[in-house]
Each structure stands twice: as C-alpha cells, then as structure tokens.
Amino acid sequence: MRCVLVTGASGGIGAAAATRFAQAGDRVALHYVKNRAGAEAVLASLPGEGHVLVSGDVQDPDAVSRIIASAITQLGQLDVLVVNAAVAPSADNRHVLGEIGYAEWVADFRRMIDVNLLGAANLAWGIADHLIQRRSPGAIVNVGSRGAFRGEPEYPAYASSKAGLHALGQSLAVALAPHGISVSSVAPGFVATPRQLSKLDGAEGDALRAQSPFGRVGTPAEIAEAVFWLASPQAVWSSGAILDANGASYLRT
Known part of the structure; x- marks a missing residue:
C-alpha cells in the first residue's frame, strides 16, 4: 500500500486518478481548491479506507507547504505525488495577441505559470x-x-x-534518480472531463472527435491508467519520460 497525493482531485482526471490508486489498495489524499462538495463526493466514492481531503491554492508557496504537511499528517507519509491541479483553457482566460490588452495578457500568463509550473515545482x-x-x-x-x-x-x-512542466519533470528525473525517486509526465490530448462536455455536445464536438483517427476523445480513466502505470515501481526505468496519451491526434518526432 502506498500513500498518494493527487492535486486537483475534485473531478475529471484528478478524480479518475485518485480512483485508480484507491482501486489498487492505496490510500489517497484528495486535493481541492474551491470545490469541496466535488472533492467530498469523490472521497465518498473511493473504494477502501483511510482516504482524506486536503485543500489550498497551489499558486501560493505557503499553501503548498500546508498541503504537503496536511497530507503527510493525515496519511502518515507520502510515496506518490500526482500533479494535476492546473488553470485550464477557458473562455475566461483566452488570450490572443492583437485581441486583448497588455494587462490582461500579463495576468493570464502570471496565473497559468504560477499554478501550472511554479505550483508544480513547489509541490515536487x-x-x-x-x-x-x-x-x-x-x-x-x-x-x-x-x-x-x-x-x-x-x-x-x-x-x-x-512545456515548462515537462522540462521540470525531466530535470527532476535526473536530480532525484540517485534517491530512488522517479519523475515522469503524461501529455493528454482532449479529454472528456465534465467541464468539457458542453464543447463535445456543441458545434465543435465533431471536429474535436475528428482530431483522433479513433474518431473520439480520451476519457479521464484512460489518462488515469497512464498516470497509475508511470507511478508504479515497474515504470521506474521510464523516469524522465513524457507519455503521449492523445489517441494519435498529435504525433511528435
């Protein structure tokens, strides 16, 4: 049994990842920022016992320290960290050069970098x-x-x-290998999380599904399976890897 902290676990990929670890007999600390009701619902759905909730905004370095400390105190230790909490693209943070002002541009960059990259670095x-x-x-x-x-x-x-998160993971993979700590990343394409369902049901749904030759988008459970494998002892030799999980919708060389 391992003790696992999953950030951004009140729904979507985070909830699916928490469920996958719990199914394997691991104990999970579910992190949320504002959606306590969602996190409590996920907590109630998890198989097994001893799962807990932790909260805090990962863009705040002091809050990150409290998140880690709370998870360790409640679980007794931590063995795995899944960095899933992020500011995702939405209509509210679309920022196209030539269409928005400088102040909005700066604010969108600051928020996404603070949460998606610096928050991840501090959690690590x-x-x-x-x-x-x-x-x-x-x-x-x-x-x-x-x-x-x-x-x-x-x-x-x-x-x-x-991109910074992927580079961070590869840098830490080298730095932490002597300590027996693996670091890897999964790079999903479009995933049918609850907040994306309106897009899939709308006018752009067919175009989104057509991005993949499978004719569909990914599911949270499929991404969770990739996360679970990368966190396993069997995947330690893949430390430093970035695993594409996009249904062949984008192929890189």
Missing part, C-alpha cells in the same frame, strides 16, 4: 524533501498536455506552462 520540492528525509523511493507524475508540443495560439500561456 515538498514530496522530494519528505522522501529524501525518509530515505524512501517514490514517484512524481505530472499531468502535462499535447499543447506543449503543438502550440496553443489562443492560450499560449497554457502551452508555455505545460
């Missing part, structure tokens, strides 16, 4: 310090994006933050 420091002090192996899995490779012209801050 927290669990790595804990594991090193325990002299214990462990795993960090980052949830990145295919947007890091193909570009996101309407959301360049998002693509930049995810």
Whole structure:
C-alpha cells in the first residue's frame, strides 16, 4: 500500500486518478481548491479506507507547504505525488495577441505559470524533501498536455506552462534518480472531463472527435491508467519520460 497525493482531485482526471490508486489498495489524499462538495463526493466514492481531503491554492508557496504537511499528517507519509491541479483553457482566460490588452495578457500568463509550473515545482520540492528525509523511493507524475508540443495560439500561456512542466519533470528525473525517486509526465490530448462536455455536445464536438483517427476523445480513466502505470515501481526505468496519451491526434518526432 502506498500513500498518494493527487492535486486537483475534485473531478475529471484528478478524480479518475485518485480512483485508480484507491482501486489498487492505496490510500489517497484528495486535493481541492474551491470545490469541496466535488472533492467530498469523490472521497465518498473511493473504494477502501483511510482516504482524506486536503485543500489550498497551489499558486501560493505557503499553501503548498500546508498541503504537503496536511497530507503527510493525515496519511502518515507520502510515496506518490500526482500533479494535476492546473488553470485550464477557458473562455475566461483566452488570450490572443492583437485581441486583448497588455494587462490582461500579463495576468493570464502570471496565473497559468504560477499554478501550472511554479505550483508544480513547489509541490515536487515538498514530496522530494519528505522522501529524501525518509530515505524512501517514490514517484512524481505530472499531468502535462499535447499543447506543449503543438502550440496553443489562443492560450499560449497554457502551452508555455505545460512545456515548462515537462522540462521540470525531466530535470527532476535526473536530480532525484540517485534517491530512488522517479519523475515522469503524461501529455493528454482532449479529454472528456465534465467541464468539457458542453464543447463535445456543441458545434465543435465533431471536429474535436475528428482530431483522433479513433474518431473520439480520451476519457479521464484512460489518462488515469497512464498516470497509475508511470507511478508504479515497474515504470521506474521510464523516469524522465513524457507519455503521449492523445489517441494519435498529435504525433511528435
């Protein structure tokens, strides 16, 4: 049994990842920022016992310290970190050069970088310090994006933050290997999370499904399976990897 912290676990990929670890007999700390009701619903649905909730805004370094400390206190230790909490593209943070003002541009970049990259870096420091002090192996899995490779012209801050997250993971993979800690990333394409269902049901739904030769989009459970494998002891030799999980919708060389 492992003790796992999953950030952004009140729904979507985070909830699916938490469920996958719980199904394997692991104990899970479900992190949320504002959606406590969603996190409580996920908590109630998890198989097994001993799962807990933790909260805090990962863009705040002090809050990150509290998140890590709370998870360790409630679970007794941490063995795996899944970095899933992120500011995702939405109509509210679309930022296209030539269409928005400078202040909005700066604000969108700051928010996405603070949460998606700096928050991830601070979370990684927290669990790595804990594991090193325990002299214990462990795993960090980052949830990145295919947007890091193909570009996101309407959301360049998002693509930049995810590209940085992938590079962070590879850098930490080298730094933490001597301590027996693996670090890897999964790069999903479009995933049918609850907040994306309106797009799939709307006018752009067919175009989104057509991005993949499978004729559909991914599911949270499929991404969770990739996360679970990368966090497993069997995947330690894949430390530093970025696993594409996009249904062949974007192929990189």
